[in-house]
Amino acid sequence: MTLTILGSGAALPIGARRCSAQALNIGGFKLLIDCAEGTQDRIRYNHLRLQTLGTIIISHLHGDHFFGLPGLLSTMHLCGRTDPVTIVAPRGARQVIETTFELTGNHIGFDIEWHELDFDQGMQRILENRRCTVDAFPIVHSVPTYGFRITEANRAAGRERTYVYCCDTAYTDDLLPYISGADLLCLECTFANELADLARDRQHLTAGQAGRLAALAGARQLLLTHISARYREPEVLIEQASAEFENVVMAADNMRLEIGSNPQSQECQPKKNEAQQPDC
Ligand SMILES: [Zn+2]
Numbered sequence: 001m002t003l004t005i006l007g008s009g010a011a012l013p014i015g016a017r018r019c020s021a022q023a024l025n026i027g028g029f030k031l032l033i034d035c036a037e038g039t040q041d042r043i044r045y046n047h048l049r050l051q052t053l054g055t056i057i058i059s060h061l062h063g064d065h066f067f068g069l070p071g072l073l074s075t076m077h078l079c080g081r082t083d084p085v086t087i088v089a090p091r092g093a094r095q096v097i098e099t100t101f102e103l104t105g106n107h108i109g110f111d112i113e114w115h116e117l118d119f120d121q122g123m124q125r126i127l128e129n130r131r132c133t134v135d136a137f138p139i140v141h142s143v144p145t146y147g148f149r150i151t152e153a154n155r156a157a158g159r160e161r162t163y164v165y166c167c168d169t170a171y172t173d174d175l176l177p178y179i180s181g182a183d184l185l186c187l188e189c190t191f192a193n194e195l196a197d198l199a200r201d202r203q204h205l206t207a208g209q210a211g212r213l214a215a216l217a218g219a220r221q222l223l224l225t226h227i228s229a230r231y232r233e234p235e236v237l238i239e240q241a242s243a244e245f246e247n248v249v250m251a252a253d254n255m256r257l258e259i260g261s262n263p264q265s266q267e268c269q270p271k272k273n274e275a276q277q278p279d280c
């Protein structure tokens, strides 16, 4: 399971951090998780071919997780895609996308298989194939928002690796049954501990709360993401999360991680003359 961070910032795409998007490769099955503005650029930069992405899962419809989707679908069409795309997203996403394309006179020349999420408790299986299972669970935010628990279906390995993505959410112990025992637990970490009141008001996590959740959930490794643009140097967030949980990694755009191995990562380098390459 290889995870590529396409965007690790919160709300504003500023500096080195674009907004939320990740690509997960599970034995060749490729999954896009969230799709903020500019995600298609980050996909190209990381040499992940657009047309090999067949499944997109969206946590919620805030722009910093969703506004890249119309552009991504349009580019897939312009590059000649005919294979269908599966999109899993909270209820309303389909109307937004279909209305956008209808009113702007744009067209998508491939089928979209929609799976809209509309439940507020428990966990629902949203995808199952020979590579993995994906379950969605509701989390606590200002609009309907879902976390995702992705488990590798590799029984020959004797142990199935699990990745959990949980962004954006307020702190609650109610998350624990859904996020427990993850090999890699990705939690949002919008604010430092000093801004706990702001985190509560805006229904986000502080660094300390993210660390505490990882410890209570028995995770093997914690990945911090959704970093506020106010933290140009995120060491304080790592320190505060590490005070609660020992195995912390800070996400950075274009970082690549092997889930289940030691916390090693590498940054992808762009190809030469990348702008001239129609990498679809
Ligand atoms: Zn967000």
Ligand SMILES: [Zn+2]
Pocket: 060, 062, 141, 168
């Ligand atoms: Zn949000």
